[in-house]
Amino acid sequence: MPHPARPTVTLRDVAAAAGVSVPTASRVLGGSxxxxxxxxxxxxxAAAAALRYSADTSARAMRRAxxxxxxxxxxxxxxxxxxxxxxxxxxxRDAGAFVTVSSTHGTAARQLETVRLxxxxxxxxxxxxxxxxxxxxxxxxxxxxxxxxEREGGRVVIVGDTDxxxxxxxxxxxxxxxxxAHHIAELGHRHVTILAGARRRGxxxxxxxxxxxxxxxxxxxxxxxxxxxxxxxxxxGFDAAQRLVAEGLEPPHAVLAANDTIAIGAMSAFRxxxxxxxxxxxxxxxDDIELATDVTPRLTTVSLPLAQAGxxxxxxxxxxxxxxxxxxxxxxxxxxxxxxxxxA
Numbered sequence: 001m002p003h004p005a006r007p008t009v010t011l012r013d014v015a016a017a018a019g020v021s022v023p024t025a026s027r028v029l030g031g032s033x034x035x036x037x038x039x040x041x042x043x044x045x046a047a048a049a050a051l052r053y054s055a056d057t058s059a060r061a062m063r064r065a066x067x068x069x070x071x072x073x074x075x076x077x078x079x080x081x082x083x084x085x086x087x088x089x090x091x092x093r094d095a096g097a098f099v100t101v102s103s104t105h106g107t108a109a110r111q112l113e114t115v116r117l118x119x120x121x122x123x124x125x126x127x128x129x130x131x132x133x134x135x136x137x138x139x140x141x142x143x144x145x146x147x148x149x150e151r152e153g154g155r156v157v158i159v160g161d162t163d164x165x166x167x168x169x170x171x172x173x174x175x176x177x178x179x180x181a182h183h184i185a186e187l188g189h190r191h192v193t194i195l196a197g198a199r200r201r202g203x204x205x206x207x208x209x210x211x212x213x214x215x216x217x218x219x220x221x222x223x224x225x226x227x228x229x230x231x232x233x234x235x236x237g238f239d240a241a242q243r244l245v246a247e248g249l250e251p252p253h254a255v256l257a258a259n260d261t262i263a264i265g266a267m268s269a270f271r272x273x274x275x276x277x278x279x280x281x282x283x284x285x286x287d288d289i290e291l292a293t294d295v296t297p298r299l300t301t302v303s304l305p306l307a308q309a310g311x312x313x314x315x316x317x318x319x320x321x322x323x324x325x326x327x328x329x330x331x332x333x334x335x336x337x338x339x340x341x342x343x344a
Contacts, residue, residue, distance in 0.1 A: 009053045017047035029053070067097045068123040069317055072114050074106035074130050079261065079289035080306055084129060084159065087310030095318050097124065106130065106201075108137040115145050125155040125317035132202030133162040157316045159309055161202050167316040169309050169327045173203050176302045176331035177210025178217070180284060181256060183333055185218020188342035189254035189282060192225050195240045195266060197232040197258040204232060204258035207286055211256050224250070232258065237265025245273045252342030253281045260285035260292045260301055267295060267338070282339040286331075297337035304331045 015025035020040050027036050028044040036044075047053075069092050073081055089099045102118070104110035111128070118126060126149060135143045143164055146156050156166040184192065194211050197204035208227065215225055228244065230236040237257060244255070257263035263285030270277055277283045277297055285292060288303035309329055316325060 009051045011053075014044060014047050014051060014053050017051060018043040020044060068121075069097055069099050069125045069127060069314060070118040070121070070123040071099055071101045071127045071129065072111065072118065073101060073103055073128075076101060076103045079291065080259070080287045080304075081129065083289070083306040084310040084313075087307040088127065088314050091311040091314035092318075095314070097314075097318065099314075104130075108142060112138055112142045112145060115142065115149070119145065119149045119152075119154070122152075123154070125157065127157045127159065127313050127317055129159040129313075130162075130202075131160055131204070133158055133160060133164060135162075135164050155317050157313045159313050161206075165324065167325050169312055169316075169329065171203070171304055171309070172328055172330040173206035174210040174213070176304070176333070177207040177256075177286065178214035179210075180286070180300075180302050180333050181211040181214025182218045183214075183335070184254045184256065184282065184284065184339065185215055185220050187254075187282065187339060189252050190220055190224055190342075191250040191253045192220055193244055193253070193255045194225065194227045195237055195255060195257040195262050196227050196229050197236065197262060199229050201232065207258050230262075232262065234261050234265035234268075237262035237267075238269045239265075241266035241269035242273070245269070245275060249275065249281055251280075254339070254342075255281055255283045257283070257285050260287045260289045260299060263299055263301070263338075264291060264295055267299075277338050278340040282342070284339060288331075288334060293336070300336045300339040301334055302331040303334045305329050 011025055011029065012022055014029070015022045018025060020043065024036060024040055025044050028041050029048060069088070071085060071088060075081060085101055092099045102114050104114050115126065126146070146164065146166065150156055158164060158166055158168040161170050162168050192215055194208055196208040212225065216222060228240045230240045241255070255266060257266060263283055267277055267283060270281065275281055283299070285299045285301040287306070288301045292299040292301050312327060
């Protein structure tokens with residue numbers, strides 16, 4: 001004979017047994033980050049155990065939806081994005097929140113689609129990371145969607161260059177690149193190739209412009225500066241370096257890559273071609289990812305405060321309402337083994 005079904009125990013039953021309010025019982029049993037006095041917490045847990053209360057998982061998930069920070073990024077596979085996202089996750093966890101991450105591949109249409117989806121899920125905050133986010137993208141539809149989300153009580157933070165009216169964190173790509181290029185010129189290099197990555201991509205374009213300015217200031221003639229465009233990837237750097245070797249490397253030569261991943265690909269191509277770094281050519285990167293110190297020779301680069309940017313983005317997303325903040329973070333030139341002094 002089947003056993004009679006056990007009556008459903010509700011959150012209200014637990015609250016009544018513990019002698020507390022329903023919201024207090026909900027905070028204890030729903031995993032809220034809000035503090036509950038130890039006495040009340042113990043009473044709620046004891047009542048729940050005595051009544052064999054089992055919280056509905058989906059309901060709990062809905063209650064915790066407002067603890068979510070939705071991160072919308074261009075490309076989740078890059079080492080630099082990994083450093084930013086890891087810092088965001090740590091900062092959010094310390095604040096009792098959690099992070100979800102979506103990829104848009106850097107297209108405005110995918111950014112709009114993803115923001116609309118996340119808006120329907122009602123996260124506590126949206127953090128968009130991109131090399132560039134323009135207010136007039138898609139005739140302003142992305143901006144309108146983000147403004148609508150903020151009117152509903154959400155927070156928007158942008159990591160990257162933008163003219164949108166939200167909290168933002170950007171990097172001084174131009175200034176940092178200029179400083180690195182000037183250092184290369186001071187080492188005596190008078191023939192330089194810039195592995196610039198993709199055309200019209202915000203961050204690497206700014207770095208290319210900074211490289212050009214620093215080289216000119218350091219006395220390198222513009223006619224001796226080559227710019228090579230390609231994929232922003234290890235494979236892109238490998239292919240670009242192969243082409244450069246085939247065209248010829250005028251001494252004393254240096255190669256400035258728009259990021260470390262491109263530089264590491266170029267280093268592999270130079271090694272395969274019998275071109276020694278830095279004996280035959282100096283090589284630099286940008287970002288200072290972990291792999292920059294693991295390759296041989298260790299990579300001279302610009303160290304960007306990527307982890308700090310990730311943590312600051314979460315701080316801005318979770319803070320109380322205040323005036324908008326626009327933070328600019330500057331990189332630091334880190335000289336390692338892949339560059340050396342040249343005598344023309």
